[in-house]
Amino acid sequence: MKRKKMKSGRSDKSDTCQYIRNKQIHIRASEDEFLEIERRAIQERKTIAKYLRDKALGNNKSKIYKNNEDMFLTISTLNQIKKIGTNINQIAHKVNAHSSKEQYLEELKGILHELKELALRGNR
Numbered sequence: 001m002k003r004k005k006m007k008s009g010r011s012d013k014s015d016t017c018q019y020i021r022n023k024q025i026h027i028r029a030s031e032d033e034f035l036e037i038e039r040r041a042i043q044e045r046k047t048i049a050k051y052l053r054d055k056a057l058g059n060n061k062s063k064i065y066k067n068n069e070d071m072f073l074t075i076s077t078l079n080q081i082k083k084i085g086t087n088i089n090q091i092a093h094k095v096n097a098h099s100s101k102e103q104y105l106e107e108l109k110g111i112l113h114e115l116k117e118l119a120l121r122g123n124r
Helices: 031-043 048-057 068-097 102-122
Strands: none
Touching (some): 031 048, 068 102
């Protein structure tokens, strides 16, 4: 009988299975095979269980970075976008609290310009 989860099993929401996993699969592997499976799972930034489930079920949709520089640029860009979002929320709060909106509109234009630059950088 399938039992639905009350909430996701992982805090980062990467666990998309809506049912409780209560079945186990035991396999045997040589030391070399295990180390290779572990290496590949780490390379894809997954647990061994998640890596093996994805391989067995054909769910190989995760992004594999060509090198650490690609990963760093992606994370850096996402952090910059998060900071810009925080700035937009602060400006929206100020605009709603005050009647002088001209200053905040200029700030918003600057932020939009930054977002366009980030988007252009990401498309290269």
